[in-house]
Amino acid sequence: MTHPVPVRVLLVDDHAVVRQGLRLFLGLDPDIEVVGEAANGEEALHEAARLQPQVVVMDLMMPVMDGIAATRQLRRAHPDTEVIALTSTLEEHKVNGAIEAGAISYMLKDASSDTLADAIHAAARGEVRLHPEAARRLVRDFRSSEMRETLTPKETIVLQLIARGHSNRDIAQDQGVSEATIKTHVSRLLGKLGLESRTQAALYALRHGIASLEEGTH
Secondary structure: OOOOOOEEEEEEOOOHHHHHHHHHHHOOOOOEEEEEEEOOHHHHHHHHHHHOOOEEEEEOOOOOOOHHHHHHHHHHHOOOOEEEEEEOOOOHHHHHHHHHHOOOEEEEOOOOHHHHHHHHHHHHOOOOEEOHHHHHHHHHHOOOOOOOOOOOHHHHHHHHHHHOOOOHHHHHHHHOOOHHHHHHHHHHHHHHHOOOOHHHHHHHHHHOOOOOOOOOOO
16 A cells, blocks of 8 residues: 655744744644745745745745745746745735735644644645635635636536635546546636636635635635
């Protein structure tokens, strides 16, 4: 029986004690491997290029380059690397900024180790996870243009499943098609909606009543 390959994680926080704590309890999960650390956004970009992590746990308040700017640049340079925004406060401009920059999840530092580990595994699978209060604020404040084109029934179903936190693999199994087909649907509907990420697509679905917050992101 083959064991799953651990998710490669980069920790980014300007406080060494926070990084040490994160490394300590993430080390309890055999399916997570912390491959490196960084103390600011610039270091994060350098280490991400060098280590090629699957998931970056990114603090937002840091010197030199903050987490929002780092997330934006990292996602452009490494679109296959997902970013979890991790912060101590639920400030609305930071929540919005992190998601607009391309973070797949927004978590508070007081989250349990199990919750963060779950969010890391979800991010590696391309699943959206948002702190419930962050999701409510994002849905309220999320600004999106109206659809330039009408979504097909299939694209609408895909959008609903994204909003419920499903990965492309889950959606493919649900719809009985290949993962590549779902990737195409996702790319097309993001283009139609003028959106840049799955998280923004989930928020769009929630904001426009295509999915409900109760059944939406975890």
